Amino acid sequence: MPDIRPTGAALGAEIRGIDLSQPLDDATFRTIEDALHEHEVIFFRGQKLTPEQHIAFSRRFGELELHLRKDCCKPGYPEIFVVSNVIENGKPIGTQDAGLFWHSDLAYMAVPSRGSLFYAHEVPHDDSGKPLGDTLFASMTAAWTALPEEIKRKVADRRAVTSYAKGYYRDRKSGPRPPLTEAQKARTPDVEHPVMRTHPYTKKPCLFVNEGYTSHIPGLPRDESDRILETLFEHASRPEFVYRHQWQAGDFLIWDNASTQHRAVFDYALPQRRRMERTTLTGTAPF
Ligand code: SIN
Secondary structure, eight states: OOOOOOOOOOOOOEEEEEOSSOOOOHHHHHHHHHHHHHEEEEEEESSSOOOOHHHHHTTSSSSOOOOOOOGGGGTTEEEEEEOOEEETTEEEBBBBSSSSSOOOOOTTTSSSSEEEEHHHHHHHHBBTTTEEEEEEEEEHHHHHHOHHOOOHHHHOOOEEEHHHHHHSSSSSSTOOOOOOHHHHHHHHOOEESSSHHHHHTTTEEEOOOOOTEEETTTTSHHHHHHHHHHHHHHHHGGGEEEEEEOOOOOOEEEEEEETEEEEOOOOOTTOOEEEEEEEEEOOOOOO
């Protein structure tokens, strides 16, 4: 049976004793899935996976998304979204600035992602050997639970608009992104989601607004909506809700997009290389 070791933070657990390149029996897989729901972020160190094995393990959870930024997908593998600062033949091999702002994946779609499976191929280090390019994860169940009652009452039955364009165009470190194509725009109209969503598996309430993509709360004057959202964004990333993952090459980490948000730490630059590959699970409409 897998050995599950919570990080001691509000979320996150390491699972030991599993080789994800090997077929897993149903009982072991169920233990992993339950651990994901309970700990919201789980990770396995020292994995050696081919792209086919990464995809095959991901498919145990269900259907996979094909990212709308096709220019950032691994050649020959439309299911794998590449997050990297590496340039090959004069071109970035993936998205260079994913996770600049707190967000959950595909929160801007009517049906956001259930979870993401992130495999660390290359991790940057400083001169002393300390890993760089950590990722921060925040528990949205912990954040919702800790919200003052007065704010909960104000927003519990509200919906908020998420906008892909807001997140896509805002100040980008690596310079401007290519303008969205008509096809990308057609796939990403603004959508509304509940400010508090019920987790589809655990049924726990989760705060579901994020600074990356949430633009406003309809039905409120814009200045009040801005004020409330600022309060919620600031609250969501309080240190007591956060686990900071320091990567090692070979880490395979899964986060739950209903109960967490994440943000990347950009404290490295070429020639320090960072190369990560992500599959993205199809989710269900928030309620
Ligand atoms: C992401 O936001 O999907 C990427 C996070 C990271 O690169 O650490």
